[in-house]
Amino acid sequence: xxxxxxxxxxxxxxxxxxxxxxxxxxxxxxxxxxxxxxxxxxxxxxxxxxxxxxxxxxxxxxxxxxxxxxxxxxxxxxxxxxxxxxxxxxxxxxxxxxxxxxxxxxxxxxxxxxxxxxxxxxxxxxxxxxxxxxxxxxxxxxxxxxxxxxxxxxxxxxxxxxxxxxxxxxxxxxxxxxxxxxxxxxxxxxxxxxxxxxxxxxxxxxxxxxxxxxxxxxxxxxxxxxxxxxxxxxxxxxxxxxxxxxxxxxxxxxxxxxxxxxxxxxxxxxxxxxxxxxxxxxxxxxxxxxxxxxxxxxxxxxxxxxxxxxxxxxxxxxxxxxxxxxxxxxxxxxxxxxxxxxxxxxxxxxxxxxxxxxxxxxxxxx
Amino acid sequence: xxxxxxxxxxxxxxxxxxxxxxxxxxxxxxxxxxxxxxxxxxxxxxxxxxxxxxxxxxxxxxxxxxxxxxxxxxxxxxxxxxxxxxxxxxxxxxxxxxxxxxxxxxxxxxxxxxxxxxxxxxxxxxxxxxxxxxxxxxxxxxxxxxxxxxxxxxxxxxxxxxxxxxxxxxxxxxxxxxxxxxxxxxxxxxxxxxxxxxxxxxxxxxxxxxxxxxxxxxxxxxxxxxxxxxxxxxxxxxxxxxxxxxxxxxxxxxxxxxxxxxxxxxxxxxxxxxxxxxxxxxxxxxxxxxxxxxxxxxxxxxxxxxxxxxxxxxxxxxxxxxxxxxxxxxxxxxxxxxxxxxxxxxxxxxxxxxxxxxxxxxxxxxxxxxxxxxxxxxxxxxxxxxxxxxxxxxxxxxxxxxxxxxxxxxxxxxxxxxxxxxxxxxxxxxxxxxxxxx
Numbered sequence: 001x002x003x004x005x006x007x008x009x010x011x012x013x014x015x016x017x018x019x020x021x022x023x024x025x026x027x028x029x030x031x032x033x034x035x036x037x038x039x040x041x042x043x044x045x046x047x048x049x050x051x052x053x054x055x056x057x058x059x060x061x062x063x064x065x066x067x068x069x070x071x072x073x074x075x076x077x078x079x080x081x082x083x084x085x086x087x088x089x090x091x092x093x094x095x096x097x098x099x100x101x102x103x104x105x106x107x108x109x110x111x112x113x114x115x116x117x118x119x120x121x122x123x124x125x126x127x128x129x130x131x132x133x134x135x136x137x138x139x140x141x142x143x144x145x146x147x148x149x150x151x152x153x154x155x156x157x158x159x160x161x162x163x164x165x166x167x168x169x170x171x172x173x174x175x176x177x178x179x180x181x182x183x184x185x186x187x188x189x190x191x192x193x194x195x196x197x198x199x200x201x202x203x204x205x206x207x208x209x210x211x212x213x214x215x216x217x218x219x220x221x222x223x224x225x226x227x228x229x230x231x232x233x234x235x236x237x238x239x240x241x242x243x244x245x246x247x248x249x250x251x252x253x254x255x256x257x258x259x260x261x262x263x264x265x266x267x268x269x270x271x272x273x274x275x276x277x278x279x280x281x282x283x284x285x286x287x288x289x290x291x292x293x294x295x296x297x298x299x300x301x302x303x304x305x306x307x308x309x310x311x312x313x314x315x316x317x318x319x320x321x322x323x324x325x326x327x328x329x330x331x332x333x334x335x336x337x338x339x340x341x342x343x344x345x346x347x348x349x350x351x352x353x354x355x356x357x358x359x360x361x362x363x364x365x366x
Numbered sequence: 367x368x369x370x371x372x373x374x375x376x377x378x379x380x381x382x383x384x385x386x387x388x389x390x391x392x393x394x395x396x397x398x399x400x401x402x403x404x405x406x407x408x409x410x411x412x413x414x415x416x417x418x419x420x421x422x423x424x425x426x427x428x429x430x431x432x433x434x435x436x437x438x439x440x441x442x443x444x445x446x447x448x449x450x451x452x453x454x455x456x457x458x459x460x461x462x463x464x465x466x467x468x469x470x471x472x473x474x475x476x477x478x479x480x481x482x483x484x485x486x487x488x489x490x491x492x493x494x495x496x497x498x499x500x501x502x503x504x505x506x507x508x509x510x511x512x513x514x515x516x517x518x519x520x521x522x523x524x525x526x527x528x529x530x531x532x533x534x535x536x537x538x539x540x541x542x543x544x545x546x547x548x549x550x551x552x553x554x555x556x557x558x559x560x561x562x563x564x565x566x567x568x569x570x571x572x573x574x575x576x577x578x579x580x581x582x583x584x585x586x587x588x589x590x591x592x593x594x595x596x597x598x599x600x601x602x603x604x605x606x607x608x609x610x611x612x613x614x615x616x617x618x619x620x621x622x623x624x625x626x627x628x629x630x631x632x633x634x635x636x637x638x639x640x641x642x643x644x645x646x647x648x649x650x651x652x653x654x655x656x657x658x659x660x661x662x663x664x665x666x667x668x669x670x671x672x673x674x675x676x677x678x679x680x681x682x683x684x685x686x687x688x689x690x691x692x693x694x695x696x697x698x699x700x701x702x703x704x705x706x707x708x709x710x711x712x713x714x715x716x717x718x719x720x721x722x723x724x725x726x727x728x729x730x731x732x733x734x735x736x737x738x739x740x741x742x743x744x745x746x747x748x749x750x751x752x753x754x755x756x757x758x759x760x761x762x763x764x765x766x767x768x769x770x771x772x773x774x775x776x777x778x779x780x781x782x783x784x785x786x787x788x789x790x791x792x793x794x795x796x797x798x799x800x801x802x803x804x
Contacts, residue, residue, distance in 0.1 A: 026657050026768075027657060027658075028656060028657050028675065029656040030672050030675040032660065034672070036665065057665070057669050059669050059670070059672035059673035059676060060672075060673040061673040094661075097660075097661065097665045097668055099665070127661060152666055
């Protein structure tokens with residue numbers, strides 16, 4: 001019995017000692033200010049400094065939601081700006097729900113300072129499944145926008161980028177962890193969706209392609225959609241097929257893209273791309289007949305081949321690699337200087353596109 | 367045999383009390399003396415089996431042979447037993463040179479009651495009574511096997527409560543049976559009133575949290591468990607049977623599982639386990655998530671939790687403790703209160719207090735949901751002794767979560783699991799999920 005009491009006492013003492021180890025982790029949820037999105041803008045006068053803006057969500061009280069406020073602060077680094085901001089708010093700034101980081105274009109135009117994205121990865125409370133994007137006209141403007149359908153601050157952007165809400169092939173979302181990976185990985189280059197704001201509306205249908213240092217190329221909405229065929233598993237979209245003067249539109253239900261690097265033959269290195277499109281006719285400028293479906297498929301194949309080829313060529317000419325051809329090459333080759341070989345190969349590679357469209361029906365009963 | 371000294375010594379040894387009756391019967395040449403305690407003795411039996419025949423049967427020798435052949439009458443054993451039997455309700459009869467014991471025990475509370483603790487929708491609705499012979503009878507009815515063994519023993523140095531050990535000799539695990547008998551003989555207790563008292567004796571330290579003996583009021587559950595090879599204790603004066611060994615999965619099973627179809631039964635079982643996990647972890651998770659790791663919530667939820675906590679002056683754990691305490695008081699109060707106003711207490715406590723507490727800004731709306739969900743989940747557990755244990759153990763995890771956040775919850779659950787793993791019920795590991803043949 002005495003032995004037991006002794007042991008209990010020891011346990012109790014350790015438990016009590018343990019209570020001192022908890023530090024200052026305890027902070028009630030109502031004593032925190034939740035950041036929902038972060039904007040990084042350049043400072044015109046001093047290119048070394050950055051303007052950091054944080055959008056804070058105001059807690060929902062009695063049916064009043066979508067209340068938020070933005071605080072901007074200049075600083076030499078993000079960390080410094082955030083520390084300065086802490087003295088301007090009444091509660092602890094909590095980044096755990098910050099799911100969007102928006103950069104101004106100009107930050108990326110010349111060389112991007114790695115700290116501008118590494119800071120977010122280093123922070124414990126920053127989730128690496130946050131999205132990264134470019135904001136237009138400025139990053140701050142994107143934070144300020146407040147669409148009518150929004151019920152929580154920045155939530156409409158989260159829904160659009162996260163595909164929880166709208167599902168479209170024109171948006172290529174980019175996660176922070178993936179963004180970081182693409183900066184470090186040879187043969188896979190970073191890309192960022194561009195969010196344009198006009199009044200309280202968003203437009204996310206372009207993508208900016210970067211090499212390891214700076215912004216290189218911006219794709220048009222249509223090109224973005226075609227690039228997305230390579231990046232997303234069976235995206236839902238509508239493909240416009242030009243047929244001479246006329247055109248028709250295929251509503252895709254499944255798109256499968258495969259590619260193969262054929263580089264063993266040094267004379268004629270090429271990338272063979274196979275695209276399977278499954279869909280039905282959604283709109284047409286002429287009378288569509290069921291018996292002509294085979295012919296429409298042929299037209300679609302040709303047209304798509306041409307368009308995809310153009311996009312890939314454009315990307316190749318900018319010497320960026322968002323799809324990761326280089327990574328695939330490195331993965332399949334074991335030579336010492338495989339990366340150098342690839343760098344030499346890539347600019348002059350040919351693309352052989354093979355599209356196989358399958359139109360199931362015209363969407364109408366004849 | 368000279369019965370006089372014995373008679374006198376019995377009279378001398380029994381404390382004089384109001385209910386002790388010493389009666390002399392005389393008829394012609396017959397003379398009989400009877401001693402009994404009228405409060406625990408069934409006087410109609412006395413009348414039927416002793417007094418009537420005494421006056422109806424003429425001759426002395428005839429009456430003697432009547433007594434000798436009557437199944438309820440036993441010849442004298444020894445002085446000590448006579449006294450004990452007298453106290454337990456038998457009548458001592460002195461006739462000629464013989465001493466007889468007439469079994470005229472008053473069998474009170476032998477009405478079969480409806481189940482009130484383990485209620486099922488389907489299946490038998492009656493529970494045990496408070497009378498031991500009636501309860502044995504109920505089991506015999508449900509388990510008509512000739513291998514059914516009923517052994518008798520006494521527990522309690524003062525109460526001398528008679529206890530029956532019931533099992534199927536063909537199906538019982540001999541190791542378990544030996545352990546149960548060893549366990550029963552090791553119990554040192556003065557007043558033994560109900561089987562629940564045994565729970566604390568299952569551990570050497572006599573401090574138990576999780577019950578390793580099941581307490582049930584259902585004869586059907588008892589019969590099924592005999593068939594599964596378990597040992598049953600029936601205690602005189604208690605409408606509950608004790609089933610041994612009992613592990614976690616037994617505590618979580620309800621009789622309705624058998625009476626439902628397979629998938630419904632399985633579904634209900636899963637719901638019950640979800641309830642178990644919820645009730646143990648929910649308050650702790652609330653503290654951990656609101657005060658340490660709000661990133662686990664979705665943004666919407668985090669904002670509405672933050673909003674609902676806006677007016678609350680105390681940190682989350684004070685809020686939780688206030689509410690849990692209120693809930694415990696409510697539950698205790700509703701047991702104590704008479705049935706007629708029991709529902710008033712729940713209404714006043716649950717609805718009005720809860721509503722007022724949120725409006726006064728003492729606790730948040732979300733907190734009310736958490737506490738009531740935790741309480742409801744607790745009631746899902748079918749065996750009440752286990753449900754009490756669960757009710758207590760959630761405080762342990764709550765305490766850890768207050769100081770260590772989410773890590774504390776994980777640590778607490780882990781420690782609770784480790785504790786359960788260390789338990790065994792008469793040699794059977796507590797967390798086993800192996801099905802027995804039924």
